[in-house]
């Protein structure tokens with residue numbers, strides 16, 4: 001599902017010509033649930049961004065769902081990202097003045113150049129957004145605004161938004177980093193459930209309680225993969 005061959009990345013602005021990734025070779029199959037672990041600054045986010053086609057400045061090759069990302073134009077790449085990959089981040093990135101349903105529909109309206117407010121008569125899209133919220137256990141919160149919800153509920157909205165276009169892959173950058181232990185565990189349970197439904201899930205974390213829930217743990221140190229093994233608790 002994701003294949004990286006000899007991938008390297010250096011940030012142009014980095015002091016001392018710092019290299020963020022060096023010679024990454026990595027293969028993640030369809031249906032896997034992987035954790036990526038490593039200390040802060042080890043290159044985890046850089047790696048995830050390259051897998052997700054968010055960053056084109058690399059050497060080597062990145063193939064996702066059979067597609068060599070370098071061969072796509074910018075427009076094709078953003079379309080590919082929208083339809084095949086769902087992103088979940090630590091800080092949810094929700095708009096506070098929109099309801100849960102409107103937040104889930106935001107990428108859809110954005111693609112169509114529509115305002116996120118109001119009814120555009122897109123009954124199919126609204127139904128799909130409600131279904132995505134149902135998938136994360138928020139059927140009773142369609143019309144709530146984020147300010148009235150807990151951190152865990154906000155992250156569920158963000159997951160529903162990632163699910164809207166029915167991607168095959170979920171890429172998650174420290175999705176439990178802002179949550180308490182119990183809530184974080186509930187979010188991990190959602191990813192496990194989505195994984196059993198067939199989604200390929202990759203989760204960056206530095207928390208062992210997340211990596212023990214994964215079936216595979218990839219360790220990054222100083223831009224290199226230093227361990228890649230099945231989790232003991234899987």
Ligand SMILES: Nc1ncnc2c1ncn2[C@@H]1O[C@H](COP(=O)(O)OP(=O)(O)O)[C@@H](O)[C@H]1O
Nearest residue numbers: 011013014020039040041042043044045046047
């Ligand atoms: N936009 C950027 N510009 C310059 N250097 C960066 C940028 N983003 C990350 N880096 C550097 O690349 C390395 C890896 O960063 P990152 O992938 O964010 O690590 P992690 O997610 O594991 O904390 C670090 O040394 C960091 O300082």
Ligand SMILES: [Mg+2]
Nearest residue numbers: 044045046173
């Ligand atoms: Mg990071």
